Amino acid sequence: MVRVSTKGRYALRLMLDLALNSQEKPVQIREISARQNISNKYLEQIIAILNKAGYVRSMRGSQGGYLLTYKPEEYTVGMILRLTEGSMAPVSCLDTDENPCLRQEDCVTFRLWKKLDDAIKDVIDHVTLADLVEWHLQEAGNYVI
Amino acid sequence: MVRVSTKGRYALRLMLDLALNSQEKPVQIREISARQNISNKYLEQIIAILNKAGYVRSMRGSQGGYLLTYKPEEYTVGMILRLTEGSMAPVSCLDTDENPCLRQEDCVTFRLWKKLDDAIKDVIDHVTLADLVEWHLQEAGNYVI
DNA sequence: AGTTATTTCTAGTGATTTGATATGAATTGA
DNA sequence: TCAATTCATATCAAATCACTAGAAATAACT
Numbered sequence: 001m002v003r004v005s006t007k008g009r010y011a012l013r014l015m016l017d018l019a020l021n022s023q024e025k026p027v028q029i030r031e032i033s034a035r036q037n038i039s040n041k042y043l044e045q046i047i048a049i050l051n052k053a054g055y056v057r058s059m060r061g062s063q064g065g066y067l068l069t070y071k072p073e074e075y076t077v078g079m080i081l082r083l084t085e086g087s088m089a090p091v092s093c094l095d096t097d098e099n100p101c102l103r104q105e106d107c108v109t110f111r112l113w114k115k116l117d118d119a120i121k122d123v124i125d126h127v128t129l130a131d132l133v134e135w136h137l138q139e140a141g142n143y144v145i
Numbered sequence: 146m147v148r149v150s151t152k153g154r155y156a157l158r159l160m161l162d163l164a165l166n167s168q169e170k171p172v173q174i175r176e177i178s179a180r181q182n183i184s185n186k187y188l189e190q191i192i193a194i195l196n197k198a199g200y201v202r203s204m205r206g207s208q209g210g211y212l213l214t215y216k217p218e219e220y221t222v223g224m225i226l227r228l229t230e231g232s233m234a235p236v237s238c239l240d241t242d243e244n245p246c247l248r249q250e251d252c253v254t255f256r257l258w259k260k261l262d263d264a265i266k267d268v269i270d271h272v273t274l275a276d277l278v279e280w281h282l283q284e285a286g287n288y289v290i
Numbered sequence: 291a292g293t294t295a296t297t298t299c300t301a302g303t304g305a306t307t308t309g310a311t312a313t314g315a316a317t318t319g320a
Numbered sequence: 321t322c323a324a325t326t327c328a329t330a331t332c333a334a335a336t337c338a339c340t341a342g343a344a345a346t347a348a349c350t
Contacts, residue, residue, distance in 0.1 A: 001230060001231050001232055001307090002147060002148065002149055002150075002153075002226075002230055002232070002233050002235070003147065003232075003234075003235060003236060003237065004147055004235050004236055004258075005147075005336090005337070005338085006337080006338065006339095007337085007338085008147075009236065009254065012254055012257075013254065016253060016254075026296095028295090028296070028297090029296085029297080030296090039338080039339060039340085041339070041340060041341080042338065042339055042340085044297080044298080045338095045339090047297095048297090048298075048299085051297090051298090058296095058297065058298085059296085059297085059347085060296065060297045060298080060345075060346045060347060061294095061295070061296055061297075061345090061346045061347025061348055062293095062294060062295040062296060062346090062347060062348040062349065063295075063296080063347080063348055063349085064295075064296045064297060064346085064347070064348085065296075065297085066297090077257060081147075085146060085147055086146050087146055087147070087148075088147050089148075090147070090148060090149050091148060091149055091154065092148065108161060108277055108280050108281040108284060109154065109157055109158065109161075109277065111280050112157075112222060112268075112272055112277065113149075115268050115272065116265065116268045116269065119264040119265060119267060119268045120261065120264060120265065122264060123257075123260050123261045123264045124261065127257055127260065132253055132254065132257065135253050135256050136253040139253060146336090150307090150308070150309085151308080151309065151310095152308080152309080173324090173325070173326090174325085174326080175325085184309080184310060184311080186310070186311060186312080187309065187310055187311085189326080189327080190309095190310090192326095193326090193327075193328085196326090196327090203325095203326065203327090204318090204325090204326085205316075205317045205318060205325065205326050205327080206316090206317045206318025206319060206324070206325060206326075207317090207318055207319045207320070207322090207323065207324040207325060208318080208319055208320085208324075208325080209317085209318070209319085209324075209325050209326060210325075210326085211326090
């Protein structure tokens with residue numbers, strides 16, 4: 001199906017939620033879970049990935065929670081999706097590190113996958129979390145009379 | 146991982162093989178399987194999908210095999226991938242028929258997915274089987290001294 | 291010091307998909 | 321008739337997906 005899984009999609013919404021709500025004080029998983037209507041426990045696992053990568057800062061204990069490490073404009077959608085999805089390349093031979101395809105030179109379809117990969121990268125590496133925030137505020141504006 | 150599965154990739158190589166080899170006489174699964182180094186039985190299942198959709202014509206019995214129904218330039222890569230992969234939309238809410246997302250209007254990430262979908266479509270709906278054939282002949286040429 | 295609210299860690303689980311394999315029936319050319 | 325081929329269906333192991341469960345570690349507040 002070539003689909004972005006819930007993991008990547010939830011991670012994006014999670015980061016957007018943090019961008020919108022963690023300005024002053026840390027935000028708890030429970031709040032995000034309630035606002036975004038996503039399983040609490042599943043979110044824990046997803047934010048753990050973001051935490052390990054240093055994309056968010058955690059504060060343990062009571063009154064704890066999470067904060068964005070950097071400014072929204074410093075996160076591209078690609079960073080977040082690649083981290084949670086593992087890779088956003090349409091075929092594994094495009095991941096230079098893993099599985100370097102030996103037939104690459106004479107592989108006909110490689111040229112197609114390269115084109116597709118470039119097209120995907122062009123979107124996900126240029127849209128930032130700040131763009132999502134902006135879009136959100138625009139949309140929200142539509143509902144103000 | 147957001148990967149095109151073997152099914153879609155094999156279907157593409159299968160169609161390319163037919164484009165190159167079914168000019169005069171039908172081509173058997175066994176030949177393709179040998180040339181492409183793909184499991185015979187798995188190819189049968191994949192070509193069954195292409196056959197049901199009318200993308201290939203089958204001839205049963207001895208000396209039978211498969212032929213392309215149309216000319217290579219009449220197949221886009223998108224047609225073949227969508228048929229075998231089910232869908233090439235990065236998220237299900239972009240498939241108008243199935244799962245029409247009600248939050249679409251106020252869904253922030255929808256705008257992102259739409260951009261991504263457009264970028265993917267722009268590639269797979271404009272590259273044809275004839276392009277793959279051409280690329281193949283170019284590559285093959287590289288090995289002639 | 292103790293309680294409470296939170297993150298953090300490890301494990302398990304049912305459903306679905308993937309990438310096949312196996313068996314045999316139906317069809318047709320020689 | 322028989323050999324070669326497609327066609328149909330069933331089965332299967334492994335991986336992935338989307339969670340769920342339980343408990344330990346940590347820090348703020350009283």
